[in-house]
Amino acid sequence: MSTGVTVALLGQPNSGKSTLFNALTGLRQHVGNWPGKTVEKKEGSFTHKGKEYKVADLPGSYSLSANSDEEVITRDYIASGEADVACILADSSQLQRSLFMLADYAGIDVPCFLLLNMSDVAAEQGKKINAGAIEEKLGIPVIPFSATDKKSYDVFYEALGTVIKNKGMLNVEKLNTQYESIIGYREIYELIPENVIPGYSAMWIAVKALENDKVVMAKLRAALDDQTYSRIEDAKKNAQGAVATGGCKFAWIDDILEKAVDAGDKKISLSFLDKIYTSRIWGKPAVILTVLLGLIASFIPAIPLMIVGSLILAVKAPVMGVLSSIGCPEILTLIIGDVVIQSFSYIFKMLGFVFGVTLVFGLLEEVGVMARISYVFDNTMGKLGLQGKSVMPFLVSFGCTMGGAAGARVIDNWGQKVLTIALAWAVPCGAAWATVPMLSTIFFGPGAVLVIVAVLLTMLLHMWITAKIFGAKLVKKEDRYGMIMELPPYHKPKWGALFRYVFGRTKETFIRVTKVIMLVCGVFWLLSYSPSGENGGILYTIGVAIDPVTRLFGMPWQLFLSYVASAVGKEGAIGVISALYNGGSYSAGFMDAMNGAATAGNLNELLLANVSKPEALAFIFAITFNMPCVVALAATYQETHSAKWTSIIVLYYTVVSLVLAFLAYHIGLLIW
Amino acid sequence: MEGLLKLLSDGHARTVEMLAAELDTSVSDIARKLEYLEIIGVIRRVSLSNGGCSGNCSGCGGCSGHTGDGKRDSAPCKGCIPDEGFKNMGVMWEVV
Numbered sequence: 001m002s003t004g005v006t007v008a009l010l011g012q013p014n015s016g017k018s019t020l021f022n023a024l025t026g027l028r029q030h031v032g033n034w035p036g037k038t039v040e041k042k043e044g045s046f047t048h049k050g051k052e053y054k055v056a057d058l059p060g061s062y063s064l065s066a067n068s069d070e071e072v073i074t075r076d077y078i079a080s081g082e083a084d085v086a087c088i089l090a091d092s093s094q095l096q097r098s099l100f101m102l103a104d105y106a107g108i109d110v111p112c113f114l115l116l117n118m119s120d121v122a123a124e125q126g127k128k129i130n131a132g133a134i135e136e137k138l139g140i141p142v143i144p145f146s147a148t149d150k151k152s153y154d155v156f157y158e159a160l161g162t163v164i165k166n167k168g169m170l171n172v173e174k175l176n177t178q179y180e181s182i183i184g185y186r187e188i189y190e191l192i193p194e195n196v197i198p199g200y201s202a203m204w205i206a207v208k209a210l211e212n213d214k215v216v217m218a219k220l221r222a223a224l225d226d227q228t229y230s231r232i233e234d235a236k237k238n239a240q241g242a243v244a245t246g247g248c249k250f251a252w253i254d255d256i257l258e259k260a261v262d263a264g265d266k267k268i269s270l271s272f273l274d275k276i277y278t279s280r281i282w283g284k285p286a287v288i289l290t291v292l293l294g295l296i297a298s299f300i301p302a303i304p305l306m307i308v309g310s311l312i313l314a315v316k317a318p319v320m321g322v323l324s325s326i327g328c329p330e331i332l333t334l335i336i337g338d339v340v341i342q343s344f345s346y347i348f349k350m351l352g353f354v355f356g357v358t359l360v361f362g363l364l365e366e367v368g369v370m371a372r373i374s375y376v377f378d379n380t381m382g383k384l385g386l387q388g389k390s391v392m393p394f395l396v397s398f399g400c401t402m403g404g405a406a407g408a409r410v411i412d413n414w415g416q417k418v419l420t421i422a423l424a425w426a427v428p429c430g431a432a433w434a435t436v437p438m439l440s441t442i443f444f445g446p447g448a449v450l451v452i453v454a455v456l457l458t459m460l461l462h463m464w465i466t467a468k469i470f471g472a473k474l475v476k477k478e479d480r481y482g483m484i485m486e487l488p489p490y491h492k493p494k495w496g497a498l499f500r501y502v503f504g505r506t507k508e509t510f511i512r513v514t515k516v517i518m519l520v521c522g523v524f525w526l527l528s529y530s531p532s533g534e535n536g537g538i539l540y541t542i543g544v545a546i547d548p549v550t551r552l553f554g555m556p557w558q559l560f561l562s563y564v565a566s567a568v569g570k571e572g573a574i575g576v577i578s579a580l581y582n583g584g585s586y587s588a589g590f591m592d593a594m595n596g597a598a599t600a601g602n603l604n605e606l607l608l609a610n611v612s613k614p615e616a617l618a619f620i621f622a623i624t625f626n627m628p629c630v631v632a633l634a635a636t637y638q639e640t641h642s643a644k645w646t647s648i649i650v651l652y653y654t655v656v657s658l659v660l661a662f663l664a665y666h667i668g669l670l671i672w
Numbered sequence: 673m674e675g676l677l678k679l680l681s682d683g684h685a686r687t688v689e690m691l692a693a694e695l696d697t698s699v700s701d702i703a704r705k706l707e708y709l710e711i712i713g714v715i716r717r718v719s720l721s722n723g724g725c726s727g728n729c730s731g732c733g734g735c736s737g738h739t740g741d742g743k744r745d746s747a748p749c750k751g752c753i754p755d756e757g758f759k760n761m762g763v764m765w766e767v768v
């Protein structure tokens with residue numbers, strides 16, 4: 001060991017230690033490992049005014065607790081006496097926070113001084129710091145500093161010299177007074193003899209004991225007689241812990257900074273929008289309005305793809321005409337026309353809505369509105385017995401219920417997890433967002449917006465009732481926690497990323513939807529096909545037989561079969577409709593309605609020929625609230641590990657969707 | 673600090689600003705205390721990245737269903753949520 005003085009640099013991550021270290025030592029440094037640890041050890045040396053100094057850059061850590069190897073190495077290195085002086089760095093731009101290191105250091109018997117680093121940043125923020133006032137309270141040199149500014153190093157050397165000469169120790173009296181207010185502190189303090197762990201004061205050790213610091217407790221056990229140690233253990237049982245000690249440290253910091261910092265801390269006021277969103281009264285209406293406007297808005301970007309869908313339909317007749325004129329077999333012509341072209345027409349219209357909804361809600365997420373929405377709903381979720389993090393599975397469920405069910409994995413309380421999944425089923429998934437608005441526009445034209453609103457309101461009511469029914473069994477009152485949210489600032493959307501997501505999702509949906517619809521449509525078409533051309537086919541026979549029952553729920557047999565198919569996947573419903581009601585009438589009718597071109601009589605004529613409005617309404621509610629799809633069912637079982645609850649949920653959803661269909665039908669009858 | 677913890681566990685959601693207002697303190701005070709509570713493990717940050725699929729999606733068997741043929745590419749969850757998860761949903765904590 002050389003005779004020079006050793007300085008240890010101590011500070012939280014990003015406090016500027018490395019910058020200072022490099023500036024002091026230049027090339028005279030070497031990097032190794034702490035004995036037996038993978039933690040980096042950086043040492044170096046410098047000479048100032050002919051004197052030789054050694055510097056140790058200690059690993060940056062939040063505090064000096066036993067949370068990590070870094071922290072234990074740091075404190076033991078300093079307390080071991082290897083360092084003569086500790087130089088503690090704090091970030092001037094956030095002293096309130098970064099002085100925590102100093103507070104945790106208090107009680108280590110090594111002379112130290114405080115560098116208020118980043119003072120240039122603080123000055124830029126308009127913070128005025130009176131280092132002299134802080135110095136007075138701490139009893140050690142406190143210097144405003146800027147590690148990146150070589151010119152400010154003179155004061156550093158000067159302070160270093162002072163500390164070496166005076167061996168100035170941190171004044172911890174006030175901190176001790178703070179600790180006295182902690183239940184159990186005094187008792188433990190008095191059981192700890194001075195110097196029982198060399199380098200640390202009894203105050204420091206008592207606090208670490210309260211914080212249940214494993215390393216300190218092990219050292220105490222080794223150093224103390226059994227009786228004293230068990231008395232400490234006993235005292236800890238009724239004592240306050242790390243929450244209280246942390247509170248004391250912060251209170252001490254505030255006391256030091258009082259009057260010493262003119263924070264320029266302008267009281268940040270909530271923006272106008274946030275005042276509304278976070279208001280207890282207006283929050284919910286504002287969010288509901290936002291979502292509704294979002295939905296309405298998402299019809300606009302849907303239009304181009306809707307038009308593509310109708311154009312596809314428009315080529316159906318010519319193509320079929322050409323096919324039969326070139327002598328193509330009738331069945332092939334029909335398959336191409338009624339199955340392939342017909343389905344693609346539906347598929348493109350569905351994609352329109354997927355695209356629109358994803359774009360609008362992706363945009364809301366990007367600019368920060370989604371965070372507010374989930375914030376507002378969080379309070380409601382608390383009332384439903386759910387945790388704040390259920391927001392996530394619900395949001396994902398708007399895309400895909402299966403993802404939502406898998407996402408419920410983050411909820412560790414089993415009951416809440418099952419409840420979250422049960423509720424996530426009620427959230428219309430991506431496929432529902434594709435199918436339901438499209439069907440609504442076909443049947444109700446521009447009135448579809450109202451239908452969607454009704455569907456959403458029903459969803460909320462459904463979730464609320466479901467939560468009440470299932471919650472009683474699944475969630476205990478004491479399982480409910482509050483939650484804290486830091487709302488992100490509003491910002492401009494990154495259009496590139498947003499469109500990549502929207503197009504990706506639309507493409508994904510396209511592939512999946514095409515597969516399902518083609519398959520289902522093909523199968524049902526074949527089952528309903530009869531070569532004679534007249535109504536025949538196996539399906540027709542079955543259908544007519546079950547029709548009286550299905551009419552109870554307001555659905556003709558064709559729609560009922562389509563409802564059954566929607567349990568496989570909501571797109572499946574479209575496949576069935578496409579097969580069973582072919583002909584371009586609905587779609588054309590809708591497009592005309594959207595363009596305002598068709599006469600009302602004409603539209604009604606076309607629709608009433610097959611499906612009445614109440615029947616359509618019943619069907620829409622039935623498929624929206626039917627079980628999401630078989631894959632979601634599998635995911636639910638996988639996450640809940642309970643066949644019982646999975647079947648309860650399935651049964652419940654089937655019954656509820658039929659009841660809703662029944663209600664919708666009868667309400668529809670009253671309206672039309 | 674205890675007052676803060678009490679508010680955190682009472683079943684209501686609050687923004688950091690609301691906590692500051694209720695405890696008559698500044699937002700930065702709440703922020704540093706939340707940081708501390710998180711470090712000592714009293715509260716936990718809620719991951720909003722990709723619902724339980726934590727990073728590689730390997731644990732998320734169900735997600736393979738998206739591709740239809742069970743093939744698991746690097747990001748089978750795309751289609752559910754944006755590539756890097758919900759980026760702008762703010763930060764949420766919960767009491768452990």
Ligand SMILES: Nc1nc2c(ncn2[C@@H]2O[C@H](COP(=O)(O)OP(=O)(O)OP(=O)(O)O)[C@@H](O)[C@H]2O)c(=O)[nH]1
Binds near residue numbers: 016019117149
């Ligand atoms: N403006 C300004 N920037 C600084 C000052 N000191 C350090 N920085 C910058 O802050 C950043 C972090 O500094 P580091 O020296 O790496 O911090 P550290 O404490 O070693 O961080 P860890 O390596 O994580 O422990 C760097 O980009 C520095 O350039 C300062 O006084 N003023």
